[in-house]
Amino acid sequence: MTAAPPGQVMIGLDVGTTGAKAVAFGVGSGWRQVALREYPLLQPAPGQEVQDPAVVLTAVDEALTECVASVGSARVRGIAVSSGMHALMALDEEMHPLTALITWADSRAHEEARALRESGQDSGLHALTGAPVHPMTPLTKLIWFGNHDPQTMAAARWWVGLKDYILLWLTGGLVTELSSASGTGLLDLTSRSWSPLALGLAGIAAEQLPPVVATTATLPLSAAIAARVGLPADTPVIAGAGDGPSGNLGTGAMEPGVAGLNLGTSGALRMAVDAPYVDAERTLSVTR
Numbered sequence: 001m002t003a004a005p006p007g008q009v010m011i012g013l014d015v016g017t018t019g020a021k022a023v024a025f026g027v028g029s030g031w032r033q034v035a036l037r038e039y040p041l042l043q044p045a046p047g048q049e050v051q052d053p054a055v056v057l058t059a060v061d062e063a064l065t066e067c068v069a070s071v072g073s074a075r076v077r078g079i080a081v082s083s084g085m086h087a088l089m090a091l092d093e094e095m096h097p098l099t100a101l102i103t104w105a106d107s108r109a110h111e112e113a114r115a116l117r118e119s120g121q122d123s124g125l126h127a128l129t130g131a132p133v134h135p136m137t138p139l140t141k142l143i144w145f146g147n148h149d150p151q152t153m154a155a156a157r158w159w160v161g162l163k164d165y166i167l168l169w170l171t172g173g174l175v176t177e178l179s180s181a182s183g184t185g186l187l188d189l190t191s192r193s194w195s196p197l198a199l200g201l202a203g204i205a206a207e208q209l210p211p212v213v214a215t216t217a218t219l220p221l222s223a224a225i226a227a228r229v230g231l232p233a234d235t236p237v238i239a240g241a242g243d244g245p246s247g248n249l250g251t252g253a254m255e256p257g258v259a260g261l262n263l264g265t266s267g268a269l270r271m272a273v274d275a276p277y278v279d280a281e282r283t284l285s286v287t288r
Helices: 053-070 110-118 121-129 138-148 150-155 162-171 196-202 223-229 243-251
Strands: 008-015 019-026 032-038 075-083 089-091 158-160 218-220 236-238 259-263 267-271
Touching: 008 053, 008 162, 019 053, 032 053, 053 162, 053 223, 075 162, 110 121, 110 138, 121 196, 138 150, 138 196, 158 162, 162 218, 162 223, 162 236
Parallel strands: 008 075, 075 236
Antiparallel strands: 008 019, 019 032, 089 158, 218 236, 259 267
């Protein structure tokens, strides 16, 4: 849009399977500006669908920098972050990647998911975590690492998702947020904390996962990233939600009985409810 930006804007940063998008929205106006950078989904072996974390961060950096430049002298009140769910990556003690970013589409853990189903553990896990036993979940991916790559399991200090890694880059703080954590297969949906049972099956400790914060939690933008993208240090970064919940919020599908249908690199139908539960047939995952 060519009109001058308003006095204040909010920036939405969405990092997904094929690209990073930064959108500036005028506060109290219809003004907006979009910056997009795409990146490839890599297939290094059959069943593997991964991303290069350095390439993703470069795309985020460029999109955010372009978006900030487009707002001119307007005050940026905050950056709210959304991302794809179910990804997994190992980090070392210094929080450097040890693996590629393993996306939701990666199916290498199909045998691990099948073994959990054949053992009868899938029903209890689904009821406990709200996440179906499926190769997309970090739970089954971690079991795969234990079975096929024990060296990485031993070397990993942290296991993180895409949202966690973006927040780490933006703020220097390692956290995850509730909606992304709920899609890992590792979170107890009642206590909203990491499940000892799921962690035991995954072969990791709770201390290897980021602390879980609310989707509305804010962290200050780090001085280094603020200087790179042209924002004041300590600009609020809102943890935000995963792409699925954010889709419901954006389309207004937040009332019971109103569902949001998302059709993209995958398809999902989501509806807001008052409390988390799993149906008796284990055909639906219902989390608040």
